[in-house]
Amino acid sequence: MSNNYPNLFKPIRIGNVTLKNRIISAPTGLMDLTPDGRLTRSNMSYYELKARGGAAVVTLGESITHTETGESHNRQIHLDDPNVLPSLTHTAMAIQRGGALANIELSHGGKYGGIKSIAGELKEDRIAYGPSSEDLPTGEHVHEMSVEMIYKLVDCYRDAAAMCKTAGFDMVMVHAAHGWLFNQFLSPVENRRTDEFGGSLENRARFLMLALDAVRDAVGPGFPIELRMNGDDFIEGAMTLTDYVELAKMVEHKVDLINVSCGSHEKDDLFVRTHPSMFHEYGCNVYLAAAIKEVVSVPVACVGGITTPELAEEIIATGKADIVEMARALIADPYFPKKAKAGLSEDITPCLRCFECLHHLVTDTVIRCTVNPVIGHEIDVKYFKPEPRTQKRILVVGGGPGGMQAAITAANNGHIVTLCEKDHYLGGVLNFAKNIPFKHPLFEFAQILERRVHTAGVKVVTGQEVDRSYVEAMKPDVLIIASGAKPTIPPITGIESENVFVATDYDKIIDRPGQKVVVIGGGLIGCELGVHLGMTGRDVTIVEMRDCLAPDSNSFHRMALMAELNKYTKSYVGTQVVEVTEDGVVCKNKEDEEILIHADTVVLAAGMTADTGLYEMLYDSAPEVYPIGDCTKVGQVLQAVQQGYFIVREI
Numbered sequence: 001m002s003n004n005y006p007n008l009f010k011p012i013r014i015g016n017v018t019l020k021n022r023i024i025s026a027p028t029g030l031m032d033l034t035p036d037g038r039l040t041r042s043n044m045s046y047y048e049l050k051a052r053g054g055a056a057v058v059t060l061g062e063s064i065t066h067t068e069t070g071e072s073h074n075r076q077i078h079l080d081d082p083n084v085l086p087s088l089t090h091t092a093m094a095i096q097r098g099g100a101l102a103n104i105e106l107s108h109g110g111k112y113g114g115i116k117s118i119a120g121e122l123k124e125d126r127i128a129y130g131p132s133s134e135d136l137p138t139g140e141h142v143h144e145m146s147v148e149m150i151y152k153l154v155d156c157y158r159d160a161a162a163m164c165k166t167a168g169f170d171m172v173m174v175h176a177a178h179g180w181l182f183n184q185f186l187s188p189v190e191n192r193r194t195d196e197f198g199g200s201l202e203n204r205a206r207f208l209m210l211a212l213d214a215v216r217d218a219v220g221p222g223f224p225i226e227l228r229m230n231g232d233d234f235i236e237g238a239m240t241l242t243d244y245v246e247l248a249k250m251v252e253h254k255v256d257l258i259n260v261s262c263g264s265h266e267k268d269d270l271f272v273r274t275h276p277s278m279f280h281e282y283g284c285n286v287y288l289a290a291a292i293k294e295v296v297s298v299p300v301a302c303v304g305g306i307t308t309p310e311l312a313e314e315i316i317a318t319g320k321a322d323i324v325e326m327a328r329a330l331i332a333d334p335y336f337p338k339k340a341k342a343g344l345s346e347d348i349t350p351c352l353r354c355f356e357c358l359h360h361l362v363t364d365t366v367i368r369c370t371v372n373p374v375i376g377h378e379i380d381v382k383y384f385k386p387e388p389r390t391q392k393r394i395l396v397v398g399g400g401p402g403g404m405q406a407a408i409t410a411a412n413n414g415h416i417v418t419l420c421e422k423d424h425y426l427g428g429v430l431n432f433a434k435n436i437p438f439k440h441p442l443f444e445f446a447q448i449l450e451r452r453v454h455t456a457g458v459k460v461v462t463g464q465e466v467d468r469s470y471v472e473a474m475k476p477d478v479l480i481i482a483s484g485a486k487p488t489i490p491p492i493t494g495i496e497s498e499n500v501f502v503a504t505d506y507d508k509i510i511d512r513p514g515q516k517v518v519v520i521g522g523g524l525i526g527c528e529l530g531v532h533l534g535m536t537g538r539d540v541t542i543v544e545m546r547d548c549l550a551p552d553s554n555s556f557h558r559m560a561l562m563a564e565l566n567k568y569t570k571s572y573v574g575t576q577v578v579e580v581t582e583d584g585v586v587c588k589n590k591e592d593e594e595i596l597i598h599a600d601t602v603v604l605a606a607g608m609t610a611d612t613g614l615y616e617m618l619y620d621s622a623p624e625v626y627p628i629g630d631c632t633k634v635g636q637v638l639q640a641v642q643q644g645y646f647i648v649r650e651i
């Protein structure tokens with residue numbers, strides 16, 4: 001028995017397989033498959049990495065059982081095309097090579113297979129089939145699925161499951177949650193049929209039950225079938241926990257594991273509950289799994305916002321669920337399970353729940369992660385290792401996320417590294433997150449990087465300004481400049497007043513007794529600080545020149561943030577600050593009307609400007625000089641960390 005998290009690392013039997021621990025890598029789909037629905041080698045490496053990190057099971061995301069009607073996103077695995085088999089087989093092999101069981105989620109988008117969905121805009125001109133016909137406010141029409149089509153899709157589930165078993169998968173998951181096909185049939189709001197597939201819960205569940213039987217037919221007795229279902233739709237008139245408890249009792253003899261999720265992929269306010277945002281409690285949906293576990297004897301898995309081994313252990317130890325599933329936590333750190341088991345929890349890179357992973361999936365199609373530079377580059381990291389390598393003396397200037405990552409990468413590659421920071425502490429911009437509970441994982445990330453800096457044997461010099469003479473005296477072979485950015489100070493009368501604080505000095509702001517706060521700048525940082533100040537009971541007004549708040553945020557985080565802004569702040573958009581006075585802030589709106597907002601504290605969050613000075617001064621002071629992060633182009637933590645990792649990897 002493992003001394004660390006003994007319940008989490010206890011094996012469990014599911015159908016005819018034994019899971020080595022209670023951690024399942026929850027289904028995550030990728031969007032950079034081939035257009036004909038095959039996984040690429042790079043996709044395989046992504047899943048393999050998760051397996052290597054120690055999860056018992058790694059689950060592929062939504063894989064479509066009938067492409068013509070069911071594909072809800074632009075690129076998904078086409079389980080009805082036999083040509084997909086080789087890539088499925090290679091993926092199952094990759095996961096098993098990594099030491100995990102391979103699982104795949106069988107899905108169909110229902111009506112979203114024919115109308116626009118998040119990341120499914122290329123599919124919108126297909127014919128949409130749902131449980132009942134409807135005209136959507138968007139002008140799109142959904143056709144009622146015929147009984148013939150229902151039986152045809154049941155056969156598709158059978159064939160898809162058979163192909164996955166042939167490909168070598170150890171399990172299959174049937175997706176009945178998140179607003180897709182079976183969830184639509186289960187919902188009395190969406191399903192208004194009067195035949196044997198509508199009306200009572202028994203009728204609404206009939207399609208799902210037939211599909212589960214067909215899948216069992218295909219895979220045979222004992223082969224583990226996992227069902228992903230909601231524990232609550234959180235939609236008025238739709239399925240509630242009470243209904244799902246009944247459903248769980250109906251399906252338990254047909255499946256080997258029930259995974260309880262909630263909400264909907266396609267409704268903005270619910271998306272951030274299905275994938276709990278940083279404003280939600282950790283494990284906020286676990287109670288749904290716990291309620292279902294009470295009434296069934298088949299094992300139950302929970303999911304949603306579980307990001308620490310402590311929480312995962314507590315869930316298993318207290319019997320709320322038998323298994324925890326994690327998606328984003330295992331993107332942030334695929335080695336979470338191995339580190340937890342080995343007593344190295346302090347080194348687990350925390351998930352920020354910042355939604356950059358999903359944002360990149362649906363915009364540029366390649367998954368990435370703010371805190372894990374390897375995600376999206378797994379195959380490159382695996383195969384392209386620069387050789388030969390000679391030991392070099394490297395000086396890194398700047399102890400923010402990019403500089404720390406650069407120092408760690410360089411030292412781990414055998415170089416002799418010194419990291420200089422002008423402040424008396426490391427962390428740079430990440431330190432502002434220290435006092436903000438919903439941003440705290442960002443501060444924890446800084447602490448983890450700092451620990452890794454020390455473990456890697458980097459010499460750290462704090463309180464040290466670096467100039468040309470310092471570099472000339474040290475004579476490094478390589479100089480890495482990660483001097484970051486400085487706050488933009490707009491030319492506003494009174495901006496230098498004593499009641500004005502730049503956002504990066506957040507510890508000074510939060511310590512002030514003032515109650516009335518104006519935030520100048522409604523970008524992401526200004527909005528997040530405004531929300532937190534509002535949460536502490538202050539009266540907060542955000543003033544933004546542009547026409548909306550947080551336009552620089554990714555769309556998923558913005559959905560969650562807007563709800564908090566509405567709760568905790570007031571705002572003026574399209575409004576310019578013209579003067580800061582002792583009484584507050586004078587603004588002008590687009591109609592040129594003057595507005596006075598009273599404030600005892602003014603927070604300046606007008607953006608950051610690249611601090612190019614040091615690079616311009618030192619660009620030729622060593623044989624190799626690399627600027628990374630914000631010092632040449634202001635970006636996000638994601639870019640700084642990636643540059644610190646990849647540029648330095650080549651040295």
Ligand SMILES: Cc1cc2nc3c(=O)[nH]c(=O)nc-3n(C[C@H](O)[C@H](O)[C@H](O)COP(=O)(O)O)c2cc1C
Binds near residue numbers: 026029105
């Ligand atoms: C990048 C990404 C892709 C996802 N793809 C799928 C998917 O294909 N099918 C699915 O059922 N859930 C999918 N999910 C949802 C997760 O399985 C999980 O239910 C959700 O993220 C909440 O868990 P977490 O808080 O541990 O991330 C995805 C989540 C992420 C972050």
